[in-house]
Amino acid sequence: MTATEELKLGINVGYWQRDPDDQTETVLAAERLGYDSVFTAEAYGSDAFTTLTWYAARTSTIKLGTAVVQISARTPVATAMHALTLDALSGGRVILGLGVSGPQVVEGWYGVPFPQPLARTREYLDIVRQVWRREAPVTSPGPHYPLPYPGGTGLGKPLRSIAHPVRPDIPVYLGAEGPKNIAMTAELAAGWLPLFVDPEQIEPLFGASLAGRPEGFEIAATVTTIVTDDLAGALELAKIPLAFYIGGMGAKDRNFHLDLIGRLGYAEEAARVQELFLSGRRNEAIKAVPDELADSISLLGPIERIKERVALWRDSPVTTLLIAGVRDEPTLRAIRDAVHG
Known part of the structure; x- marks a missing residue:
């Protein structure tokens, strides 16, 4: 597995949770500074597409990604419609990031079954791409998303999108954490959206899963970033989302x-x-x-320390660092200069 020749930068603005949580100024600053992309998120509150559309309307060049849209929140066709519409309105800037979430959210919030998440993802992605390509009316034998629906009135028929996508091949990245899911991502998707990843452990842990990835495959890693002279304080802040995800984002x-x-x-x-x-x-x-865990998956401390630690990411197969937690332009500029200076 080879290192990244030119490490790109993006930002992950995360979830919209409460008013006022408009990060337009951050996104505009990132675009001015040459950041490659902005990604939004969803869990069980705000959705990813609305905020992304809000930022799309205010920008002109930065790529627009979701990290991630949950497949259980929408039928495959609904997701395809969202993506193709925003891609057209934004001039072909969308990256559709998809993920399965977990059984608590899928069954407790969306009210649909969770089992067989990998098979569901395969079927979902096939339908999404059928919609965009418009080669024939969309059909699927199921079993998870059969089209036409085999019950009901019996009047359902295969349909082709009346909208012509700007791009029939909108890039799809998958959020994946387990080896089998990552292997499927390398097989089917244009990119991988890892969360909580140590750049030094990508090869030993996931090298086999990523071995079959195609040329140009993207790995866009979200990295909590805190620029400060108070490293101990930064570690404490970086531990907060880790504790929440380890403790509360999943069943016991x-x-x-x-x-x-x-x-x-x-x-x-x-x-x-x-x-x-x-x-x-x-x-x-x-x-x-553990301090070591929080530090290994983040970029923390003075900018000179961050510049040194960026070398670990550059020596990994990660292609884009999605900076999370930074909102002001001076800090975004300092990070850009540390990565590309």
Whole structure:
């Protein structure tokens, strides 16, 4: 697995949670500074497409990505419609990031079944691409998203999109954490959206899964970034989302984020974080996240230290750093100069 020749920069503005959480100025600053992309997110609150459209209307060159749209939130055709419409309105700038989420959200929030997530993703992606390519009316034998629907009135018929996409091959990235899901991503998608990834461990942990990826395959890693002279304080802040994902973003016995942290070599520590978080001792859970873990998957501290640590990412197969947590233009400029200077 080879290192990245030219590491690109993007920003991940995450979820919209409350007013005023408009990051237009951040996005505009990133565009002025030559950042390659901006990504939005969704969980069980705001959606990714609305905020992305808001930023699309105010920008002209920066790529527009979702990290990630949850496949259980919409039928494949609905997602294809969202993406092709925004891609057309933005002049062909969309990157569709898709992910399966987890059983708590899928079954508790969206009210649809979670089992067989990999098979669901394959079927979903096939339908999405049929919509964009318009080669024939869209059909699917199922079993997860059969088209036409085999029950109901019996009047359903295959249809072709009445809209002509600007691009019939909108790039699709998949959010994946497990080896099988990452291997499927390398097979089917244009890119991978890893979360909580240590650049030094990508090859030993995921090299086999990524071995079959095509030429030009993108790896866009979201990286919590805090530029400050107070490294200890930055570590504490970086631990907050880690504790939340390890402890609260998944069921006790089925949490993909906890599993990932275990693969990184912190299984016992992650189990302790989850135990504290689920018992309501959230501050203790945050403190229980190992400093080494938080530091390895983030960019923290003075800008000179960040510049040194960027070398680890440049020596990895990651192609884009999605900077998360930075909102002001001077800091975005300093990060850009540290990466590309």
